[in-house]
Amino acid sequence: MSEEKIAMSSAERRASLSLAGIFGLRMLGLFLILPVLSLYAHDLAGSTPLLVGMAIGAYGLTQALLQIPFGAASDRLGRKPVIAFGLVLFAVGSAVAAAADSIYLLLLGRILQGAGAIGAAVIALVADLTREETRTRAMALIGMTIGVSFAVSLVLGPTLAHWIGVPGIFWLTAVLSVGAIGVVFLVVPEPEHSGRHRDAELSREMLGGILRDPTLLRLDFGIFALHLVLTALFVVVPPLLVEELGLTTSRQWLLYLPVVLVSFVLMFPLVFLAEARRFMQPVFVGAIVTLAAALLLLVWLPVGIWTVGLALVAFFTGFNVLEASLPSLISKAAPAAAKGTAVGVYNVAEFFGAFLGGTLGGWASGVYGPEGVFLIGAVMALVWLGVALSGPVPHHVSTRMMAVGALDQGEAQALERALRKVEGVVEARVFADEGTAYCKVDRQRLDEASLSEAMDWARAEAEAAG
Template identity: 30%
Template sequence: MNTVPRPWLLTLAALSALATLSTNILLPSLPVIAQSLAVDEAQLTAGVLGLFLAVFALAQLIVGPLSDRMGRRPVVLGGLALFVAGSLVGAFAGTLPLLLASRVLQALGAAAASVLARAAARDRFEGTLLAALLGRIMVVMAAAPGFSPLLGGLVQAAWGWRALFAVLVLAGLALALAYGRIVGETLPTERRRHQPVGALARGYGKLLADARFLRPALATAAILGALFAFFGTAPLVLAGSFGFSALQVGLFFAATVFVVFAAGQTAPRWTARWGAPTVLRVGAALAVVGGLAMLISPAASLIGFAVSGCVFLFGMGLVSPTGTALALTPFASQAGQASALLGFLQMAAAAMLTTTAATLPGARVDALALVLAGGGLLALLSGTAKPAVTAVRAS
């Protein structure tokens, strides 16, 4: 293909956004769910969010190699079936253990969707087309945390919290239908690989030892980890320091989607002109600038917080697609495994940096600023390797 078909783009982007949608749509309703199930809100939050994140991260290491052996289609559709089943369980859950079981099933299914969206993109595209597709996918991934809390709040207010799981059931069914009809199988039989457990472990070890994968993968993980920290901590800053209501917080995040959209549109053009490694470094540098600007801006300045946050988000929107393309391009023969390891690193970084932003002493805005600047700096340091440059230019 010389162009990326729009139905392809929309389907893969939606698959990539499923995990974020299934988590963030619940956030406004957590107090109501805790009251309904008669459990502590902190305990519920740790289970609903933390358990999902842990299962999601680990499952990616399994579904990628499994799809390299069986093909993408059966693993994606099987994962979406698990996701729908988990959403149905959640809709009728009357106890916390049953709700957590539903989240485990959702995480397993969402992991298959997210990992294999990237793998399917790598199966069919490379170079600037791959970067363009991943950039547009990144826009949707950023839109999901921006809009899903707003959607969740509206649905909960109209029909109650159980209706949120009904929405996720419909989303899973729609994605299964779209994937089956639009994308289908992207890995031909002759390119499939069967690996025993020992070989899988060695494959992951080789990827981690290969600078062509590791450096852009770490850059992408660092920047997305900082993004998760931003989405997790910024609501506390907006509500605590600036008196935002829940609706205003939702509208703030919805507005930031346009910044990421602009970056997603810019990244492929700049990549075609200057190369992916240069764009990655520029984006990482902007992320550092955004974090430092947030740190030195007056604590009471909403404009300073918003502008510095937008600078970080624009830089993140440049790093994510270009870093992903750099990491996956040299590994066509093991795209599923490489995509799985990349996803695992991203979720591990998200857990670490989100926890760091929440537990650092001092004002929340200062802790967030340090994490944003630190994530950008790690991405900048990781993305300077010449082996990654050589690999992508060769493609």
């Protein structure tokens, strides 16, 4: 019954890899511009620090507003057409940004880029194309591509800006987006049917409970604060590297590459301690403290290549640990059958954080300079620390999804009662209409034999009814 014992089929692997590639390329297009956009935008007609910051974070506003509507539209109009439409919007936005000769056109381009909010539709298509027992791995693959895209962009963005210019990066992302449309229709398999997946999609009937859950709200505030601070940082760090350290855009990879490598090396043992050794609370809180300390170092220490490098290593170590831990904590904290709703709200909070971070960072840089941005970021991190300490981190549980077949309501309720009696099952929900059981389990205590026995009974009942 263990999810790890069930191998992905070739169709599931093809679907997971192709959709992860589409999602990763789109995120790469957004991330590549982060290390170079503030320098480029300052030279455009009509530019002000506030408008530059807004241009950096503007994609987050339309992402946040349209993520859920795109997911709902994919239920009615089909996954692939909605994904293709989002990629077209992203390509058009990239083209507008590439051709922009003023800050206002750049801002419009970034808004259009964000309007191609295909995340929810991609996740729903992954759910259509995978079984319950293999879906978690497919989702993890998409999450991994986002992390890799961000790390690669820090090194590749400045290098590409030197070779082809910032407009060239925008044109490149436009071309890649058009190519991704071909992948959607030619490579991604056609789902046999599209249905509701409570683990992957937002459910309106569960939204109220998610928005009232204090643990989930603390985590939503966390991702909001994390991406606010990150986006604000990229408003001022690229100009700082040029003006204070003499690192032209073509040479900034010399700083970003060791920062990325060292921060990833430091991240992995910390994430292992948090997840495998169940030290999530100290690791999580320590990462927030590291984030705040790194920003305060940028305020207090004299600007130099070693001090800035040290502060950035500390910042991205904390950032990487938190970026990896927060989705895991959301999964642990969300009700067994409402993970998709919890993740949807979480993603909206993330993108609003990016928008507000760019806007706030632009305003603060114009009024107070880089130190003001770093100080605001540190204060935000300390506020987050207080929020995180106001309640415990979620228990170490994982969600197990299992297909049970067509049960009537009485059989579904009977299976629910049986699952709740299994040692190690913390929560269980069975939905007759979906033919799926959702369980929150403590893997260290789980009685796999009893769980299998309950599921075998349910499947026998479903076969008899069929």
